[in-house]
Amino acid sequence: MHLPIADRLALDILDGHWPVNGNITLEDIQNRFGVSRTVARDAARYLEAADAVTIRRRVGLVAQDPATWAALNPQVIQWKLHSSQRKRELMSLTELRLAIEPAAAAGAATRASLDVRAKMPVLAMEMRRHGEAGDLEPFHELDIEFHSMLLRNSGNELFASLAPIVATILRGRVEIxxxxxxxxxxxxxxxxxxxxxxxxxxxxxxxxxxxxxVDEVSTVIATR
Structure with missing residues (x-):
């Protein structure tokens, strides 16, 4: 129950409705959303865990500059992609992908198991089939699987840890x-x-x- 409230408050900060360093109290949240103090507190803690707010005794929740939020937290990425900062966020995320995914693909070519390597042309073939037919929902799920598989099988545990983040980026781009x-x-x-x-x-x-x-993605985003 607290998640939609946290989403709304995060977007308030990102869109400038709740100014950075401005504060609200748990009572403010209770009154605005008609929820219990427990739910208001859970929403506050969720925002604090993402570095979106700090919680101060007798002050309440203090909004933090979005530049200092936990940038690789998938929820933070979702918030930014659904805010007025979406284009800037997409460009930043695409620059991250450009830095990482080519190296991950190269790593998978030499380090992935034979079974994984054999699956890649099958995935690409299925992506083409659905993409050319305009079946976008299965195409997007296959696209996520394609990129995630390369990251997870790159032989680099740091690249592998970014697979859920890249999946969030790909889904978010479709959602917006x-x-x-x-x-x-x-x-x-x-x-x-x-x-x-x-x-x-x-x-x-x-x-x-x-x-x-990824460079083609960057070009498309820049022209929108």
């Missing part, structure tokens, strides 16, 4: 309508190229193909 009505031919071709390179153990070709995928 920052995805084309259907995937471009070049994006499908690039996924095919990455899958083939990983299957054949060609690290540099996998790296280049993944760079092409």
């Amino acid at each position: 309508n920052m995805y084309p009505s259907r995937p471009s031919a070049s994006a499908l071709d690039a996924h095919d190229a990455v899958a083939d390179a990983v299957w054949k153990g060609d690290a540099e070709r996998a790296r280049k193909g993944m760079h092409d995928i």
